[in-house]
Amino acid sequence: MNLPGTICINAQGHLEVGGCDLVELAKTHGTPLYVLDEDGIRQKCQEYLNAFRVNYHRFKVLYAGKAFSTMAIFRLVDQEGLGIDVVSGGELYTALAADFPPEKIYFHGNNKSMEELNFALSAGVGQIVVDNLYELETLAQLVEGRKKTVDILLRLTPGIETHTHHYIQTGQLDSKFGISLAGGTALKAIKQALGYRRLRLRGIHCHIGSQVHNTESFALAARRMVEFLAEVKEETGRQLAELNLGGGLGISYTDGDKPKSIRDYIGEITTAVKVACGELGLEPPLLVVEPGRSLVGEAGVALYRIGAIKEIEGIRTYVSVDGGMYDNPRPALYDAKYEAIVANKADRTPTEKYTIAGKCCESGDILIEDTCLPAVEVGDLIAVPSSGAYQYAMASNYNRLPRPAVLMAAKGRAEVIVRRETYNDLLRYDRIPLSWEGRKSLPQVM
Numbered sequence: 001m002n003l004p005g006t007i008c009i010n011a012q013g014h015l016e017v018g019g020c021d022l023v024e025l026a027k028t029h030g031t032p033l034y035v036l037d038e039d040g041i042r043q044k045c046q047e048y049l050n051a052f053r054v055n056y057h058r059f060k061v062l063y064a065g066k067a068f069s070t071m072a073i074f075r076l077v078d079q080e081g082l083g084i085d086v087v088s089g090g091e092l093y094t095a096l097a098a099d100f101p102p103e104k105i106y107f108h109g110n111n112k113s114m115e116e117l118n119f120a121l122s123a124g125v126g127q128i129v130v131d132n133l134y135e136l137e138t139l140a141q142l143v144e145g146r147k148k149t150v151d152i153l154l155r156l157t158p159g160i161e162t163h164t165h166h167y168i169q170t171g172q173l174d175s176k177f178g179i180s181l182a183g184g185t186a187l188k189a190i191k192q193a194l195g196y197r198r199l200r201l202r203g204i205h206c207h208i209g210s211q212v213h214n215t216e217s218f219a220l221a222a223r224r225m226v227e228f229l230a231e232v233k234e235e236t237g238r239q240l241a242e243l244n245l246g247g248g249l250g251i252s253y254t255d256g257d258k259p260k261s262i263r264d265y266i267g268e269i270t271t272a273v274k275v276a277c278g279e280l281g282l283e284p285p286l287l288v289v290e291p292g293r294s295l296v297g298e299a300g301v302a303l304y305r306i307g308a309i310k311e312i313e314g315i316r317t318y319v320s321v322d323g324g325m326y327d328n329p330r331p332a333l334y335d336a337k338y339e340a341i342v343a344n345k346a347d348r349t350p351t352e353k354y355t356i357a358g359k360c361c362e363s364g365d366i367l368i369e370d371t372c373l374p375a376v377e378v379g380d381l382i383a384v385p386s387s388g389a390y391q392y393a394m395a396s397n398y399n400r401l402p403r404p405a406v407l408m409a410a411k412g413r414a415e416v417i418v419r420r421e422t423y424n425d426l427l428r429y430d431r432i433p434l435s436w437e438g439r440k441s442l443p444q445v446m
């Protein structure tokens, strides 16, 4: 397996992240544990910025916070010069708590509540990405009431099919997100948006899917969006200033994944935009992308301790670990594939086939089916690379399991950025109805 960033095998034959031995980190912090390669994330941020610098004149790179939303990660991407996009009041609150500059925040979501919109307006977020006409009208009323002006983008669905898993396609026509380009719907929405005096329509947005390897679909979406900008100009006389092409670049989870490099991806979309603008006589717009997975995904390693091992003669051997679908629901949700490394035997040759099972009470809680590893025993450490995106962010307390700790590792030092949950944390929101007072235990029904 190709190890990205600072992830490597050290002289002891152990897996290492940011110069920290994972065997030692497991001893100190326990398992399950998420370890992020700080320099790996910083490097990806710079790859995006550098790829733009050599290809395009005006651009912004936003980190899609939904991939992994914590204060430390928001702070890190701010240090690297990126903006962010958030999709809920909670993500916005986290970013503001990390002192993220509000003007560099874009606010997404297909059903933003009134409370969230008010919060975003009070916080002074840079742009609101309006997803539908209901939101457009609601926002127009809110800003009128507040006598405030706000910058907006309209999220559109350009109708591009991407060859990725069905559930994570969002750009096709049949999608809960955005306003369709087809049938003049988007043009009508643009005209409506231009009619509100307190909404400043900056441009348009699309996001065609996630974990996408075939970058031609991004270039195709870019072309369609530029064609639409030309149509808007012809119909309204206005050239919109900004084109946001969303995120979606795939990463490597298994040896079978062959993602394009960030440089090639940015090269392709900037070329598509420049060529289409040239042909259609448009000024190339401010170009924005919102990568999530490709910034943090490969920088994360999930670390688990092996417990029960169950061999079913002639069928398979289940290796159960102390994590599972509660910290990583992706295999159960999307049939996502991963590979594993035995962190304390990382230099040994894989000889055995195992199925890595989670500890949740669900037969479907299988993290990796049929993976090849060196012979394992109880107490060994299973490391799952490419665990930095959409895992901890989607973690739950299913089966009342406390969520793991998250560490940021760099230059031989690892610091906790999210502490491990305790049993007490699990009870934080529980209440026993007051009317049951004095009734310590429920009557026994035999």
Ligand SMILES: Cc1ncc(COP(=O)(O)O)c(C=O)c1O
Pocket (backbone or CB within 6 Å): 064, 067, 085, 108, 170, 207, 209, 210, 211, 246, 247, 248, 249, 290, 291, 292, 293, 294, 389
């Ligand atoms: C609107 C939008 N932007 C950006 C992203 C980030 O996508 P990715 O993590 O695949 O780069 C998503 C993911 O679903 C999204 O919905």
